[in-house]
Amino acid sequence: MTTAILVLNAGSSSVKFAVFPEDRGEEPLLSGAVGRIGGNASVSILPAGGERKSEGVDAPTHAAALAVLATKLASHLPDATITGIGHRVVHGGALYSEPVVVDDGVLASLDTLTPLAPLHLPQGLEGIRTARALFPNARQIGCFDTAFHAEKPWLHNSFALPQSYYDAGLRRYGFHGLSCQSILRGLRDEGYPVADRKFVIAHLGNGCSATAVLGGKGHATTMGFSALDGLIMGTRCGQIDPGVLLYWMGQGKSAEEIETLLYRQSGLLGLSGLSNDMRDLEQSDDPAAARAIEAFVARAVEEICRLAGTMGGLDAVVFCGGIGENAASIRDRIMAGLTFLSSPEMLVRPTREELEIALSVRNLLSRAT
Structure with missing residues (x-):
């Protein structure tokens, strides 16, 4: 048995x-x-x-x-x-x-x-x-997935709202934390000097986020209160001016309609009108596909630059996720936009979220016996 x-x-x-x-x-x-x-x-x-x-x-x-x-x-x-x-x-x-x-x-x-x-x-x-x-x-x-980000500084955990809202739970939680934990564990096992490097983990897939790691811990991230914020994703919009939401509400859109639009009809799918899959867009000759890819790359560069600013520099970018691991042309275009930051190192690593979960379960079970 x-x-x-x-x-x-x-x-x-x-x-x-x-x-x-x-x-x-x-x-x-x-x-x-x-x-x-x-x-x-x-x-x-x-x-x-x-x-x-x-x-x-x-x-x-x-x-x-x-x-x-x-x-x-x-x-x-x-x-x-x-x-x-x-x-x-x-x-x-x-x-x-x-x-x-x-x-x-x-x-x-x-x-x-x-x-x-x-x-x-x-x-x-x-x-x-x-x-x-x-x-x-x-x-x-x-x-x-939010646990990895729980200890990041208040400065990168809060919105510019009255403190009472923060106390009530309106915070920049961050996501893809299990992926980040997995990447850090793998880098440490390789002997990579995690504690001494300023780097960004770019988890790029149907869902996308970038996380700054400083001193071996999560420091800031692109996703926030929900998994909508930050980078352009497969069907999610990423960063958006809240005024757009107020405008839609004034036009009579319901909360359910806005949620569907932002979560399921936007991102690469919305920009291209073709697909939420980067592989489909890279193979397409449609100009809309090229524009969607260009926007995806530009937003990734912008956010990685912002995260570098929170750390005071950037030594490396670690790509993971379906796009991050497999789309070499996307990685190269993002890195080309970062060369002015003293040409940071590019690393590509698989994320093993399932193993990370298994190790946590194993630890809890051993403590219970």
Whole structure:
């Protein structure tokens, strides 16, 4: 009998998973994902030392996708007992700055945060509830994307609003924290002098953010109160003048209409009118695709320069995420815009959010025994 940790990373239309031994090792026994949930869904499975296999599945909801994963897990690892399940939770608000065992009270408090991350948090919480039903004897542990940024200076954590709003929780929380933790862990393992360098982690994918790291800790970041702010993303607008929102409200747009526009119809998709996928845009001859890419690069350069200003310099940019790892031309264009900053070093590293979650779960389980 093998005791194991299951990691679940629920996105807006997918669920990634990985199974790790409970007590040792950084390589998963099994990993994979269910993609295109609610549409033409498919599951991909990668056993340790094996080949990835994919097949179509019926997964109209995230709960159905998790049921598919539970079945696949039982067939591939029949002797495994899941003792802990780690969940990526996008937003912990001001309540949670470290991993926590999720009980009914924690779930209720997280429900109140769903307006802050409507693309991801509802699916994550659905995943936790479904996992509790599928694996009733396993501890459910939430690991928060906002936690990494919790110790950044007040100067980079606040808005220029009355202090009472800050005290009520209106802050620049920041996101992609698990990715940042993973990158820092990997750099330290390589022997990179993390504590002595001023660098920016550019997590570029369908969601995008850049985070300044100073003294080995998160210092400032582009995302703020929600996962909307900062860089241009796949379907999210990034930085926008709040006056635009006031104008729309004056024109009669509802909060729901504005939320849909900002989260699901903007970004690369909105600018190009073609796709939210950088790969599609790079292959397109449409001038709108070229303009969208140009805007994406320009905003990334602007924000990295701003973050360099908060640190008083820039030694390196670490690219990660789907675009950051795989789109060499985008990386090169961003770095070309930064050459005036004494030509910072460019690093490209994979982010291992699932491993980061597994290590946190392993730590909590060991403390509980």
